[in-house]
Amino acid sequence: MKVYLDNAATTALSKEVLNEMMPYLTEIYGNPSSIHGFGQAAKNAIDTARNRVANALGAQPNEIIFTSGGTEADNMAIVGVAHKLQKKGKHIITSAVEHHAVLHTCEKLEKEGYSVTYLPVDEYGMVTPEQVEKAITDETILVTIMYANNEVGTIMPISEIGAVCKKKGVLFHTDAVQAVGHININVVEQNIDMLSLSAHKLHGPKGVGALYVRKGINLPSLLHGGAQEFKRRAGTENVAGIVGLGKAIELAVASIDETDKKLTVLRDKLIDGILTRIPEVKLNGHPTKRLPNNVNVSIKYIEGESILLLLDMNGIAASSGSACTSGSLDPSHVLLAMGLPHEIAHGSVRLTLSQYTTEEEIDYTINTLETITQRLRAMSPLYNPSMQGSSSCEATK
């Protein structure tokens, strides 16, 4: 049996999305900037996609800038605001649990002389609007807090943070790559000034995303060249990708409640199955304010990497927060920020579902994980005190 439970990393391209994209990879190949019919056909497709993305967010079409993905959208928002408002101030507020597309961009800005506050999170990976409010100073030009965490699925109080930022007159960006398609979003009602999203996390193609930028905020371009994307992002458009993003987001948002209901049942079945069948397991992330497709558990006394390897041998694709065997011994920055001890963070496994996940796959995963855990624990010196010693990760730390 093949079971794909790594949908926070990327999702399968939906057939409907592929069908929508196909003509733009074949007969409709014009450059959208060309004024002839070939070009205009491509341009019309981009306009349609822009309307679809805007509709999904409660935004206006001219507030959507297509990018190469979530990473570029995050970079564009953060670097753009930093450079544009540097005369006003050089302070940025973010959280300790952001995706590296945000964290590493902030670190780069620190090297350029900006100061960044990395708000700590509670045991569930949550920041509060009060924390944000307290951290804002006269120098603050941007607050960037993710909508939902990609590792533990915790959903942040985005509307409340948006309200604080509005009250304080500070721009608010959110990395909503994991949230779009799972949470109903309205950028106007939620006081979101900028929002990043990515197609391949919602059954669209890889290499395309978008940044919503509220009207009136004129971000400088990261890329210089042609006048595409309202002169905000130069380069001939990824027409087929943009078409795919438009279709994927429209489909995801149209069925959001139905999909979430189904996913929540399967997610809770997986969580309950793991917690009841395997002793000494901890659920990471918020028990209720979490994405309907996210399960993240720490299985004590064994390493996430070993679990992943055995899961893979049984046809199950999952992910871990730690990177013990891939050159780095550091466990996930998210789990550490939530206060998990190193040894528990090392035993973490992330299982993320999609609309294509079946109950049969969930049952198979629970059974397999139980067997694997028993096997690994039988060999673990941590689980069997008689076998003195420590894990390979611990030994080299």
Ligand SMILES: *Cc1c(COP(=O)(O)O)cnc(C)c1O
């Ligand atoms: C996947 C992801 C990104 C990066 O998006 P890409 O399109 O892969 O560049 C950024 N933020 C979050 C929260 C993500 O999950």
